[in-house]
Amino acid sequence: MACSSGRVTIQLVDEEAGVGAGGLQLFRGQSYEAIRAACLDSGILFRDPYFPAGPDALGYDQLGPDSEKAKDVKWMRPHEFCAEPKFIYEDMSRTDVCQGSLGNCWFLAAAASLTLYPRLLRRVVPPGQDFQHGYAGVFHFQLWQFGRWVDVVVDDRLPVREGKLMFVRSEQRNEFWAPLLEKAYAKLHGSYEVMRGGHMNEAFVDFTGGVGEVLYLRQNSVGLFSALRHALAKESLVGATALSDRGEYRTEEGLVKGHAYSVTGTHKVFLGFTKVRLLRLRNPWGRVEWTGAWSDSCPRWDALPTECRDALLVKKEDGEFWMELRDFLLHFDTVQICSLSPEVLGPRPEGGGWHVHTFQGRWVRGFNSGGSQPSAETFWTNPQFRLTLLEPDEEEDEDEEGPWGGWGASGAWGPARGGRTPKCTVLLSLTQRNRRRLRAKGLTYLTVGFHVFQIPEELLGLWDSPRSRALLPRLLRADRSPLSARRDVSRRCRLRPGHYLVVPSTAHAGDEADFTLRVFSERRHTAVEIDDVISADLQALQGPYLPLELDLEQLFKELAGEEEELNASQLQALLSIALEPARVHTPGEIGLRTCEQLLQCFGHGQSLALHHFQRLWGHLLEWQAIFHKFDEDASGTMNSFELRLALNAAGFHLNNQLTQALTSRYRDSRLRVDFERFVSCVAQLTCIFCHCSQHLDGGEGVICLTHRQWMEAATFS
Numbered sequence: 281m282a283c284s285s286g287r288v289t290i291q292l293v294d295e296e297a298g299v300g301a302g303g304l305q306l307f308r309g310q311s312y313e314a315i316r317a318a319c320l321d322s323g324i325l326f327r328d329p330y331f332p333a334g335p336d337a338l339g340y341d342q343l344g345p346d347s348e349k350a351k352d353v354k355w356m357r358p359h360e361f362c363a364e365p366k367f368i369y370e371d372m373s374r375t376d377v378c379q380g381s382l383g384n385c386w387f388l389a390a391a392a393s394l395t396l397y398p399r400l401l402r403r404v405v406p407p408g409q410d411f412q413h414g415y416a417g418v419f420h421f422q423l424w425q426f427g428r429w430v431d432v433v434v435d436d437r438l439p440v441r442e443g444k445l446m447f448v449r450s451e452q453r454n455e456f457w458a459p460l461l462e463k464a465y466a467k468l469h470g471s472y473e474v475m476r477g478g479h480m481n482e483a484f485v486d487f488t489g490g491v492g493e494v495l496y497l498r499q500n501s502v503g504l505f506s507a508l509r510h511a512l513a514k515e516s517l518v519g520a521t522a523l524s525d526r527g528e529y530r531t532e533e534g535l536v537k538g539h540a541y542s543v544t545g546t547h548k549v550f551l552g553f554t555k556v557r558l559l560r561l562r563n564p565w566g567r568v569e570w571t572g573a574w575s576d577s578c579p580r581w582d583a584l585p586t587e588c589r590d591a592l593l594v595k596k597e598d599g600e601f602w603m604e605l606r607d608f609l610l611h612f613d614t615v616q617i618c619s620l621s622p623e624v625l626g627p628r629p630e631g632g633g634w635h636v637h638t639f640q641g642r643w644v645r646g647f648n649s650g651g652s653q654p655s656a657e658t659f660w661t662n663p664q665f666r667l668t669l670l671e672p673d674e675e676e677d678e679d680e681e682g683p684w685g686g687w688g689a690s691g692a693w694g695p696a697r698g699g700r701t702p703k704c705t706v707l708l709s710l711t712q713r714n715r716r717r718l719r720a721k722g723l724t725y726l727t728v729g730f731h732v733f734q735i736p737e738e739l740l741g742l743w744d745s746p747r748s749r750a751l752l753p754r755l756l757r758a759d760r761s762p763l764s765a766r767r768d769v770s771r772r773c774r775l776r777p778g779h780y781l782v783v784p785s786t787a788h789a790g791d792e793a794d795f796t797l798r799v800f801s802e803r804r805h806t807a808v809e810i811d812d813v814i815s816a817d818l819q820a821l822q823g824p825y826l827p828l829e830l831d832l833e834q835l836f837k838e839l840a841g842e843e844e845e846l847n848a849s850q851l852q853a854l855l856s857i858a859l860e861p862a863r864v865h866t867p868g869e870i871g872l873r874t875c876e877q878l879l880q881c882f883g884h885g886q887s888l889a890l891h892h893f894q895r896l897w898g899h900l901l902e903w904q905a906i907f908h909k910f911d912e913d914a915s916g917t918m919n920s921f922e923l924r925l926a927l928n929a930a931g932f933h934l935n936n937q938l939t940q941a942l943t944s945r946y947r948d949s950r951l952r953v954d955f956e957r958f959v960s961c962v963a964q965l966t967c968i969f970c971h972c973s974q975h976l977d978g979g980e981g982v983i984c985l986t987h988r989q990w991m992e993a994a995t996f997s
Contacts, residue, residue, distance in 0.1 A: 339473025820931030
């Protein structure tokens with residue numbers, strides 16, 4: 281194996297270029313149209329093999345097969361317990377979503393808010409579905425999942441107990457779009473029970489692909505009413521949670537503490553010369569309403585003009601009620617807003633939308649799960665993303681209702697900063713992927729967050745050098761999100777134009793999870809993952825072409841015999857002698873499988889001639905020296921961080937995804953890499969880069985591979 285000189289860079293390209301991340305993905309590969317056509321053709325009703333009606337679909341603990349709540353449950357299609365079922369009765373409204381016995385008020389409050397905007401609702405609940413024309417027992421819904429829309433197919437067998445739906449129902453008892461949407465969400469995450477407990481923003485984001493932000497309320501939140509009105513006008517989904525220190529319970533005034541409510545409207549009314557700000561809220565139970573000021577039976581309504589009163593007041597036990605802003609601030613502690621784009625708390629940028637970058641990543645124990653403390657050495661092993669902000673925002677007027685201009689530095693609803701220093705608005709959103717479905721295995725959402733560090737201009741020139749990681753602890757923190765055990769952690773930052781490093785992390789080193797990081801800015805920005813370039817110094821990969829010591833050359837000839845070439849077992853025998861611990865201080869021996877790999881990389885494929893072995897031996901001695909340099913504790917193994925440094929010293933610059941894959945492949949059960957595994961890893965990379973260099977003019981330049989092609993080449997057995 282021979283390499284050209286120079287440097288080869290491998291550029292990864294998207295296999296689906298032109299399709300876009302927004303393309304619809306079929307969950308489990310199930311096509312609604314194909315299933316419906318096949319069922320109609322055969323005259324049968326659809327039975328979903330991927331989410332079969334039965335105990336496992338209900339849950340694993342409180343709804344597990346042996347639980348009291350799962351007894352006497354029947355799975356029935358709507359026409360089996362309802363005379364004239366409708367998918368949609370007249371139209372979809374917030375009163376269609378009434379909570380059942382499942383503790384998923386967060387999901388249902390979000391669904392009720394969704395009904396306020398028919399355009400959004402039609403995306404989640406595709407039109408053209410019913411129980412009459414072309415009915416085949418199959419329905420479908422579309423939900424946003426970590427960067428793309430997913431189409432989820434369900435059959436219409438629903439859990440029924442004593443003739444009634446167990447879970448969500450509509451006020452119109454013969455309407456079923458909401459129970460079927462709930463079933464689609466349960467299928468997506470594994471069971472109904474995993475939906476127990478959550479935050480509205482999680483469902484808000486899944487219904488819109490938007491970005492959720494949390495407002496932590498204070499009694500004097502001037503400008504909050506204006507922000508909520510603006511959010512609802514922008515078709516943002518809005519919810520609120522009532523203060524509680526002991527779970528859900530009902531107060532004398534009809535509020536359910538520790539419970540999620542939809543915020544569905546705002547209105548200003550005048551009592552004489554006094555302006556009153558009212559918020560309309562809805563309890564997803566479809567009942568239990570506020571009984572204080574401005575409730576349905578409050579006499580204050582009588583002081584309003586008849587036309588105004590008739591337009592606002594609905595005296596009905598439907599879970600919906602009006603509340604004055606000051607009472608709202610007394611009883612609620614957070615407001616959750618999900619924007620279709622992050623424009624809800626600021627004017628729409630000129631030219632249309634926001635600029636967006638999306639990254640998919642993973643924290644892996646022993647590799648890049650470094651915890652949340654910048655003072656710890658492991659922190660700087662976390663995934664890192666470089667953000668460049670060059671264009672400041674337009675100057676804006678002060679808020680019309682007071683000094684509360686937007687997101688402050690604390691992440692709460694806070695005062696606008698003074699001064700005229702140019703700033704760039706950037707919204708960072710960190711999402712834990714696929715975590716809810718792991719609840720059945722006893723896992724919950726991790727506590728996660730992110731730091732933002734400023735990169736000084738004088739360090740930029742050194743950033744891509746081997747010294748770059750040594751520079752990280754010198755960076756000054758510009759902002760940070762709160763650490764939160766929510767799926768989505770978002771933060772709106774106001775930063776000066778310049779270069780920044782975004783470091784998402786788990787609260788505790790060693791925690792593992794998949795994540796999605798999204799970056800939004802009003803003005804154009806650039807964002808890249810650090811170490812996203814994959815390259816190798818081909819001169820370093822050549823290795824020293826060393827003449828063999830006489831006894832080693834003689835040993836080679838004895839083992840090779842008349843063929844004058846070694847097979848894998850002969851190479852293993854040679855190396856077991858040549859790499860004796862007393863000779864090169866390397867514990868263990870090279871296994872047969874690794875020897876077969878070395879023949880593939882350095883020989884003819886099945887055998888190894890003497891000149892091939894000379895090159896291989898030079899590599900082995902160099903790799904042995906690198907191994908001992910980074911095996912700092914002389915344990916005979918390296919940890920994942922040491923492996924990364926050793927690969928850099930061997931001439932490779934690898935991106936995070938590949939380093940993670942190699943680490944997972946070559947480490948043992950103790951998360952350590954021994955010398956044989958290191959040899960196998962480096963030999964594989966050397967072979968790949970040398971092969972790529974032969975396709976370049978002069979052996980230097982860029983090779984384009986898809987992510988799949990590169991990962992298959994770099995990690996094959």
